[in-house]
Amino acid sequence: MSAKQPEAQITELDSGIRVVTEAVPSVRSVALGLWVRTGSRDEDPAQAGVSHFLEHLLFKGTKRHSAIEIAEIFDGMGASINAATSKESTQLHARLLDTHTEEAFDLLAEMFLAPTYPEVDSERQVVLEEIAMYEDEPSDKVHDVLDRAVFGAHPLGRRVIGEAEVISSIPVPEIDAYHRARYTAANIVVAAAGNLEHETIASLAERHLAPPTGNGSAPALEPPQTNGAHVGFQQKDTEQYHVTFGGPGIDRADERRFALAILDAVFGGSTSSRLFREIREKRGLAYAVGSYIQQFVDGGLIGVYVGTREDNVGEACEIIGSELAHLHAEGITDQELARAKEHVKGRMVMSSESTAARMGRLGKAVLFDTPLLTLDEMLTRVDEVSADDVADLADEFYAPEALSAAAIAPSEERFRAALAPVSESLADAA
Numbered sequence: 001m002s003a004k005q006p007e008a009q010i011t012e013l014d015s016g017i018r019v020v021t022e023a024v025p026s027v028r029s030v031a032l033g034l035w036v037r038t039g040s041r042d043e044d045p046a047q048a049g050v051s052h053f054l055e056h057l058l059f060k061g062t063k064r065h066s067a068i069e070i071a072e073i074f075d076g077m078g079a080s081i082n083a084a085t086s087k088e089s090t091q092l093h094a095r096l097l098d099t100h101t102e103e104a105f106d107l108l109a110e111m112f113l114a115p116t117y118p119e120v121d122s123e124r125q126v127v128l129e130e131i132a133m134y135e136d137e138p139s140d141k142v143h144d145v146l147d148r149a150v151f152g153a154h155p156l157g158r159r160v161i162g163e164a165e166v167i168s169s170i171p172v173p174e175i176d177a178y179h180r181a182r183y184t185a186a187n188i189v190v191a192a193a194g195n196l197e198h199e200t201i202a203s204l205a206e207r208h209l210a211p212p213t214g215n216g217s218a219p220a221l222e223p224p225q226t227n228g229a230h231v232g233f234q235q236k237d238t239e240q241y242h243v244t245f246g247g248p249g250i251d252r253a254d255e256r257r258f259a260l261a262i263l264d265a266v267f268g269g270s271t272s273s274r275l276f277r278e279i280r281e282k283r284g285l286a287y288a289v290g291s292y293i294q295q296f297v298d299g300g301l302i303g304v305y306v307g308t309r310e311d312n313v314g315e316a317c318e319i320i321g322s323e324l325a326h327l328h329a330e331g332i333t334d335q336e337l338a339r340a341k342e343h344v345k346g347r348m349v350m351s352s353e354s355t356a357a358r359m360g361r362l363g364k365a366v367l368f369d370t371p372l373l374t375l376d377e378m379l380t381r382v383d384e385v386s387a388d389d390v391a392d393l394a395d396e397f398y399a400p401e402a403l404s405a406a407a408i409a410p411s412e413e414r415f416r417a418a419l420a421p422v423s424e425s426l427a428d429a430a
Contacts, residue, residue, distance in 0.1 A: 008362055008372055009198040016185040017209055019202045020362045020372070022193040024355055030101050030194035031359040032201075033093035034112045034209075035367050037189075038182040040162070041087045041155035041221065041296075049162010050170060050178050052085040053127055054115075057175065058092055059083070061118040062110045070111065079104060085160055088296055089367060095356055098195040102204060109208035113183060117172050127167050134161055138242045138408040139288065139307055141234075146244040146406035149232035150301055154224045185209075191363030194355040223298040224248070231429045232406035233415060241313040241409035242305075245320065245422060247402045249293060249300025253370045258344070258381040259389040260293060260302075260397075265340040266332050266390070267291050267323070267398070268304055272339060274323045275304065283319075285312045297368055302397050310410070314418045321421035324400050331391045344382050348375065401425045 011019045039051050060067045074081045079096035092112050096104045134141060144159040151157035190205045226248045250256055261269075268275035268291025279289045286308045294301040308316045332340075351357040352375050365372040373381070400423035407415045419426040 007374060010366060010372070011198070011202045013185075013202070013206055015206075015209070017188045017190065017205055018366050019190045019192075019198075019205045020366045021191070021196060021198045021201050022358050022362060023196055023198070024194050024358070027195050027355060028098055029095055029355060030098050030104075030192055030196050031093065031095045031355040032101070032104060032108065033091050033191045033359050033363050034108055035089055035091045035189040035191060035363040036112075036183050037089055037187040037367050039086050039088045039090060040158055040160040042182065043155065043158070045158075046166065047170070047174075047178065048158055048166045049127070049160075050166070050175060051090055052160055052162055053123075053167055053170070054175055054179055055083045055085045055090050055092075056123050056127055057117055057120065058111045058115050060120070060123055061116050062114050063116055064110065065107070067119060070107065073107060074104070077104060081108075087156060087160055089364070091360075091363065093356070093359065101196065101200070105201075105204040106208055109204075113209065115179070117175065120172055120175075124167055127162075128164055131161055131164050131167070138236060138238050138240075139305075142242040142244050142305070142406055142408045143303065145232040145234055145408060146246050146303060146404065147301070149230040149404040149406045150226060150246055150248065151224050152227070152230070154222065156224050156296060156299070189363055189367045191359045191366065193358035193362060221298060224296075229401065229423065229425045229429045230404045231416065231419070231426060232404070233412045234408045235410065235412060236408050237410050238408060240307045240309055241407055241415060242307050243313065243317065243405070243407045243409070243415065243418075244303055244305050245403045245405050246301055246303035247397060247399075247404060249302045249397055250295065251298055251300055252295045252364075252368050254295075254300075255381075256389070256393060257295065258378070259385045260393055261344045262337065262340040262382070262385050263332075263390045263393050263398075264291050264293050264302070265343045266336045267327060269293075270340070270343050272343075274326075275306075275320065278319050278323060279306060279308075279316055283315070285316045285319075289316075310414060313409075313414065314421075317418040318421040321400065321423070324398060324422065327394050327398060331387055331394070334387070337385075337387050337390065341382050341385065345379050348378055348382070404429070 008022045077096050077100040079094050081094040083092045094104055148157045192201050275289050279285050286306050289306040291304045306316050405419055405426050409415050
């Protein structure tokens with residue numbers, strides 16, 4: 001299907017830090033990421049949002065450089081720098097000209113391991129504004145309402161962005177203690193893709209990352225426990241009803257993830273999917289509608305979203321219920337299977353042409369100890385998926401009685417009245 005892809009190289013340093021790279025000689029840039037296996041699920045309720053807040057604070061200054069100087073240095077290298085926090089990881093990453101690899105690594109490492117927290121109070125305000133902005137985006141926030149409905153009080157049920165009362169009050173010593181406890185060698189992965197030599201990246205990691213880190217590892221995680229269908233609701237005077245359905249899914253390493261990607265593409269994850277076609281294209285009931293997958297170390301989530309006006313919410317939910325029934329009764333067609341395979345493979349191939357996406361795939365695989373497959377191996381896994389594989393997943397994870405529901409909307413009564421066509425068990429669910 002394509003030219004042979006370069007293979008990743010992995011080195012574990014004496015400190016326990018792992019370094020993974022993929023050389024792409026055809027480019028003139030490097031995508032470099034420092035990953036740590038800590039995120040919102042590692043927090044207790046009194047720390048809700050500290051991982052995300054800490055990610056912000058990595059940019060605010062070190063002993064050598066102020067926040068302004070950090071920005072100026074990276075701009076002077078022609079680099080773009082950013083960071084991200086999820087439920088299970090935090091990453092600091094940059095894309096840069098290959099000639100600046102050593103200088104960029106040095107500064108990223110200092111930011112990552114030795115922040116000095118010089119502008120904490122101003123950054124508190126920035127994050128509080130981010131939370132306020134998030135509160136005004138029901139199409140985003142509703143997914144966290146669903147997470148709470150599916151996972152309950154488990155840490156996976158909490159939102160990554162955190163809570164305003166924690167961000168506004170958590171003292172610097174607690175933030176620093178969290179950083180020192182989590183950002184340790186055993187939890188850190190260096191990932192890079194682009195015009196590079198593996199030995200150079202490993203040497204930079206040895207020089208700039210090994211000395212400051214400790215030997216601690218992440219504590220054992222409590223697996224999520226789900227207990228039937230639940231309903232989550234937040235009242236808000238919105239123009240649309242933002243409605244989600246979802247339930248437990250599969251973990252990151254599950255071999256069925258390729259079949260699940262195909263099922264998602266058929267059901268709601270593409271513009272030719274059943275939900276997109278029936279709800280948007282045929283009836284015009286929504287602008288945004290679709291399905292999605294989340295995968296964690298020890299579990300996952302499958303989800304469906306639709307945003308629609310009050311007059312349409314009942315019909316939209318009826319169609320979701322009808323399509324779930326068709327999925328179970330009839331499975332998927334050979335044409336849908338073939339089309340979804342090409343859709344999934346196309347996303348894989350096009351992603352592989354981005355050094356940033358390659359770096360992200362490398363980092364996640366090594367950080368979470370999942371098999372690091374080559375592009376050709378992943379394409380083969382997709383081609384091997386059968387219609388029976390997809391049907392088995394639909395029976396296990398898309399059973400209506402297993403789905404929880406959540407919404408942000410003006411009327412809980414109106415929302416609950418629309419749920420029965422999807423699942424009768426939701427009508428009386430708490």
